[in-house]
Every structure is written in C-alpha cells, then in structure tokens.
Amino acid sequence: MVVEAKGEAGTSSERKRQSVLAAATETFMQSGFLGANMDEIAAASGVSKQTVYKNFGSKEALFIEVVTAMMSEADLKVHTAPAEPDDTAELESYLFNYAYRQLSVALTPTLMQLRRLVIGELSRFPDLARILYERGPQRAITVLSGVFERLEAKGLIECPDATLAATTFNWLFMAEPVNRAMLLGDAGLPTDAKMRQISGEAVRVFLKTYGAEDT
C-alpha cells in the first residue's frame, strides 16, 4: 500500500503533510469519520493517495492527528494567565473576563463541530474523546481550581473545596451554550451580547455562593 513515486520526498514533504492535514480537517469536519473518503482527501490536497498513507499510515491515524492539532490550538488561546485580583473590587471583573474569554474561544463553529464529531465517534475512538475531556473541561477546572485556592488565601472568596467551586463556575457559563450548540448547530451559538450576559449571570450566582462578603 505504501508505494511512493520517487522525487516526492525532501523539502516539499512537510508542505505536503500540512496540505493533507488541512484537507483532512475540512473533510472530516464535514463528513465525519466514516463518511470521509481518503481519495477525496488526497485529491483536495493535490497529492497521491499513496502519499497520504505514507505520511499518516491510516485513516484512523490521520483522524487522530487532525483532532489533536485542533485541540492544541484552542488550548493555547484559552489558557493565557491574566493578573489575578488583589481585592474584592477587582474580583467581579476578573471572573467576568475569565468566563467571557473561555466562551469566546470555545464556542466557535469549528470547535463545536470537532466536539460533535468526537462524541459521535466515542465507541470507535474512546481515547480521542478522553483527550478532548482532559484538554477541555478537566484542564479548565484544574486551572480555575488553582486560581480559587489563591483567591481564598487572599480572603477574596470562601471556598473550602476549590475543585467543587471551579466545577460549578465552569459549568455555570459553559453548560447552556455548549449543550445548545451541540443540538442546534451553529444557529444555536450565542451572540457576543449573549456571551456577556451569560458570563455576568455566572459571576452573580458564583459570588452569591462563594463571595467572602455577602455580595
């Protein structure tokens, strides 16, 4: 199967790899794993099917490569580390910005489609869904839980169980829009104004529960 014409290797090989990856991303996002066709991917990337197999081994391996590349990109965008607040006056806007940034990065048509695809392929690719879980919600909650421990040490929130508080806050703003988008598609994605409203309400509920003073 891995028969390759001479002269395809060398400096152009990384370019070919990237071109296959881009075409594969589009094809998998549109057609799903089973529906995607390796001939189509080869044609769209302008290389031979042999070159696709030579670079990625199999349709499964190519799919895994596509998914991990997309997740790494999103991860870099969400987990910036803005300065943490030192007093109660800054707390609310810090939490608001945290929620709003995560919503803005996560709720894109492409990432929602990736999530749908991985969920739909859970029985075939359980490891892929696990990676998405670990790099998505689990990572968000771990990062946030560290933030909450420091905010409690500064006396800004009252939070005996930082992981529980982080889980609650994360889902207070993520749950409704993510689950709506899963089932209603791009038409279900929130507008910018809606994302601000959701973030504000999540902060209000969180501070009612965890605020050091009864805010």
Add this chain to the structure above:
Amino acid sequence: MVVEAKGEAGTSSERKRQSVLAAATETFMQSGFLGANMDEIAAASGVSKQTVYKNFGSKEALFIEVVTAMMSEADLKVHTAPAEPDDTAELESYLFNYAYRQLSVALTPTLMQLRRLVIGELSRFPDLARILYERGPQRAITVLSGVFERLEAKGLIECPDATLAATTFNWLFMAEPVNRAMLLGDAGLPTDAKMRQISGEAVRVFLKTYGAEDT
C-alpha cells in the same frame, strides 16, 4: 424495492414492526447511523429486508422512528408532577428530589448513547437533534420555570426571571455529569451516591442565589 411476500400482513404485522424497531434500536446504538446495516437489522429481527423497507420506508425513517420512541419513553419518566412545597421546610427536599429524579432518568447508558448518536449525526439530521433539544433541556426548563413561578408566588424563592432561574438550576446538576458521560462513556456515569451529592450541591447553590431568606 417494496416487494412483499403474500401472507406477511395481518395480525403479525404489528409484532414484526416492533421486532424490527427493537433490532434497529440496538444496531443504531451500537454502530451509528452510517455504520448500521439494513441486512443486519432484518436478520436480527427475523424478517426479510423487504419487510423492513415496507414498514419503515428507508434507513433514515427507521432511524427517526427509533430516536423518537426512545425520547417519548424517557419523557414520561422524567415529567411526573410531585406535589409542590408550601413552606420553606419542604423546599430543599423538593428541589433535591427534582434534581435527583432527572439525573436518575437521564443518565442511563442508553439515553447517553442516543444523545451521542444524535449529536454525531447533527449535520445529516438537524431535525432529530432539534427534537432532542426540545424534548430534553428545553422541556425540562419550561416545566421547572412554571414550578419556580408558583414558588415565587408563595414567597418561597425570590426569582424575578423564572426561565433564567430554571436554566441555572437545570444545568447546575445536569452539566457536569452529562458532559463527562458524553466524552468518557459509560465509565463516566455517576454512581447513585455521586448523583445525590451533585443534587445536594445544586440545591445549595440555587438557594444561596434564589432562596427567599438567606439560607
């Protein structure tokens, strides 16, 4: 395509229909829409492929029938209407039971697999996902919002926007376990003890925010 042997109609036809539906449910849940094979479904239900097509028209129509049947069944189980509380003493246990009942019905391997399947097939069957949204989260929130309006009228909660409060409460207990199960499969489903813990925490956060007294 719709060629049918004589003698298959009559009293046995409803039994055959149910038998095809049961086999189709199992096959679609295991293999997904594209992966499911009509020959397999026919063989598992002990009828000819022609009989399958005669009863359901197409693979698409059969899939829609399977999904709507499963949703109707779950809907009946969730939306019982227990007596609503008349005083603050009963409020907490009412909310706890509400959350716990919904978690117990929704978080089964079969319904989670249905949800995965429908999410994975969103681009092919947007109407199916819309039905799941309307009969799932949207219906839960509408019912709950009616409850909260009555609880506010009785002075048991302070809730100027009943739909917002219902959305918050619904996702306070549903979000984490549903999204974990979507990505981690049956191994990610909560134990009974965990469902009770999640329900209790959701009620605590809800009452901190919406309780008439500062509970």
